[in-house]
Amino acid sequence: MSTSEGKHEIQWTFRMQLNDLDFTDDLPLLSHMQQQMQEETTSIAAALESRNIHKGKSKILRYNTACTNPITRNGEDLEDVKTFTYLGSIIDEQGGSDADVKARIGKARVAYLLLNNMWNSKQLSTNNKVRIFNTNVKTVLLCGAETWRTTKAIIQKIQVFINSCLRKILQIRWLDTISNNVL
Known part of the structure; x- marks a missing residue:
């Protein structure tokens, strides 16, 4: 119709x-x-x-x-x-994607924390941990991303979350000097 x-x-x-x-x-x-x-x-x-x-x-x-x-x-x-959820994405009156990205990062953080035992596991290789992260956390994070109005600030928020998770998975301490590009 x-x-x-x-x-x-x-x-x-x-x-x-x-x-x-x-x-x-x-x-x-x-x-x-x-x-x-x-x-x-x-x-x-x-x-x-x-x-x-x-x-x-x-x-x-x-x-x-x-x-x-x-x-x-x-x-x-x-x-x-001022906002509503449409097909799982948050639409706001500013026309931006900030609210949706914030919600997605929150959902991805929950998915990440639910897998905490995997990240601490000695039986899993680092390669497998990263693959699990990509399939079980990144997919939650990026669900609906094709509709986002991306800005440098949004990309940075997403990258900060991903880098933070990877540093914990790879057991990189805060004091260790490793650039985000190497990560």
Whole structure:
């Protein structure tokens, strides 16, 4: 089902844009104008009337706008939020990826700590420990990374986390002088 007659997108950077993102039971509507968003919301609600759309799950996130007029569905205002989770990624009102990267680093840290016995194991080779790290921690860290709006600061945060984990796995002490490039 098409959300509207035309294609809608948000310009993210000079070369990149975010297009309609329709998935199963999640349907984000992208719009440049409040009136257009209201029309799309009304149209979708009418088309899916028999499917009982949950009002509590319908949210509005405003990006780069001064307009605060409410978006309504069936006469009720939809809730304005500063962030929401869409397909496991955190979307925020700044349009950046900082919140999602922070959450991913937290989840990867939990995955890393759950494998603490492996990192301390004398039976596993260093090579196998690094392979386990790459498959069980890095995958958690980088899940959804293809959608991130990467900046130098974000890349640095990710690299700091990876280097910190590798230094512990490789038993490199803080006083040992080993550059990140060698690591």
